Amino acid sequence: MANNVWIFAETRGKALHPVAVELLTPARTLADRRGGTVTALACGVENETVGQDLIVHGADRVFIFPDLSFSRLPPESIARTLALFIRAEDPETVLFGATSLARDLAPRLATILNTGVMADCLTLDLTAENQALVGTKPVPGGNLMATILCPRHRPQVATLLPGMYEPRPPDTGRSGEVLLKDTPVGTRDAKVRMVGEEGKKKSASALEDAQIVVAGGMGMETRQNFRLVEELAMVLGGTVGATRPVVEEGWVSPDHMIGQSGKIIHPRLYIAVGIYGSIYHTIGIQRAQTVVAINTDPYAPIFCFAQYAIVGDAKKILPALIDRFRKR
Ligand SMILES: Cc1cc2nc3c(=O)[nH]c(=O)nc-3n(C[C@H](O)[C@H](O)[C@H](O)COP(=O)(O)OP(=O)(O)OC[C@H]3O[C@@H](n4cnc5c(N)ncnc54)[C@H](O)[C@@H]3O)c2cc1C
Incomplete structure (x- = not known):
């Protein structure tokens, strides 16, 4: 058949x-x-x-x-x-x-x-x-x-x-x-009734189209520390991404989530900061060209996806990177 x-x-x-x-x-x-x-x-x-x-x-x-x-x-x-x-x-x-x-x-x-x-x-x-x-x-x-x-x-x-x-x-x-196809549709038995439509504000992040994405995970520990991820993204002219737990914590809106439940991205450069590298997340970065990962754990699975691995504390590494890129 x-x-x-x-x-x-x-x-x-x-x-x-x-x-x-x-x-x-x-x-x-x-x-x-x-x-x-x-x-x-x-x-x-x-x-x-x-x-x-x-x-x-x-x-x-x-x-x-x-x-x-x-x-x-x-x-x-x-x-x-x-x-x-x-x-x-x-x-x-x-x-x-x-x-x-x-x-x-x-x-x-x-x-x-x-x-x-x-x-x-x-x-x-x-x-x-x-x-x-x-x-x-x-x-x-x-x-x-x-x-x-x-x-x-x-x-x-x-x-x-x-x-x-x-x-x-x-x-x-x-x-x-x-x-x-003309299709007169009966809604008499429907359990839901449409009462109107409200346009959603277009996401400022537009992760799917971004060329540079800097994403943070729970390794950033607090919302305050997560600002370093946002700052690096800003200095590089990139977009902020996040893991699902970060979104669940309310540090950023769901528009920023990368992975199976979020966005599939294909930037030229992806920087993963304090991200473990769960398969649910890495599904979203398979088409990234260059991946840089920063993690304290040298065995974190995210390093399997990275061309550049920085083992260390993101809270110390990010300020140094921000400083260096700003000077450039
Ligand atoms: C059905 C389902 C769908 C899901 N969909 C998604 C999805 O779409 N996207 C997604 O992201 N997740 C998704 N998840 C969740 C996913 O399984 C992981 O739990 C999540 O990705 C882990 O987030 P994380 O890496 O931020 O946190 P953690 O797993 O807590 O990892 C934190 C990492 O930070 C490192 N770290 C700690 N301190 C520092 C420091 N000071 N400096 C640097 N590194 C540090 C640690 O070594 C660790 O590797 C899904 C789960 C399920 C069950």
Whole structure:
């Protein structure tokens, strides 16, 4: 049987979310391995340029649902409507980016379709016999990776962390179908009612696009000491990152979190200060070009990712670095 792959192409305003195009990279590979096609679903947009964008990046067909707007409809109603289309064509695989919106939508859809979700995958592949989807993700509590499958139910639903795959270069010679779908949606039984939408202030940090990131971990010990991380970032013209416990302590806002629960970054320079190097964090820095780590423990796992290792107390090292860079 052909491996037909569907992707949920999330949009931001009238444009595609970057993860929509990233998803087409594994989707295309998975479909091609078993002679299948790639279909993209875009909700709440009307313009066909979104459809063309998806086609040049690898989709064969795009369904556009202008009526399915997340600002007006609860995700459960949207999930019910998308499920009708998925049931009608029975694709082998349905992929989502692991964004906050899709982390809400994918499990709802999977429940309606009586299948599971392979959540927060880092990579997606097929088994050796090309029969089933294989996802990888970290094992809770250890620096180990797990492979996960959904052997008995179809479709195989997976969410993929944003930033894990490079988009395919646009191929303007590709052709495909863009189909506008009218979908009157019933919200009568919905448990959630949308009352309005408030724009979130754009994050000042924009970690995903930063060329230089200086991130601090619990090794900084206090909010006061963490200011040294912020100062070094400022002197270098970089952006501040943090580990999850630092965010949980409230030293910085969640926008600064790097890793599985936060942002995947790809700066030219990443400086990790007082960071242990848990797999949940290092997932987020795999595409950093040069990594410098500062840690008192010479065996800290973060050093396995670093080209430059500074063993010592960050509270002494950072002031010296700040001073030196400022003089430059
Ligand atoms: C499901 C799940 C998802 C998660 N997602 C994320 C995520 O997205 N991002 C994330 O970061 N974490 C995440 N975590 C948490 C993660 O497992 C680790 O607990 C966390 O990354 C550790 O943070 P840390 O390195 O700041 O703290 P610690 O583990 O406490 O490490 C502090 C480090 O600082 C060093 N140190 C101490 N004093 C100094 C000093 N004076 N100078 C220099 N170094 C010093 C220590 O040697 C140590 O290596 C997740 C966990 C789970 C279970």
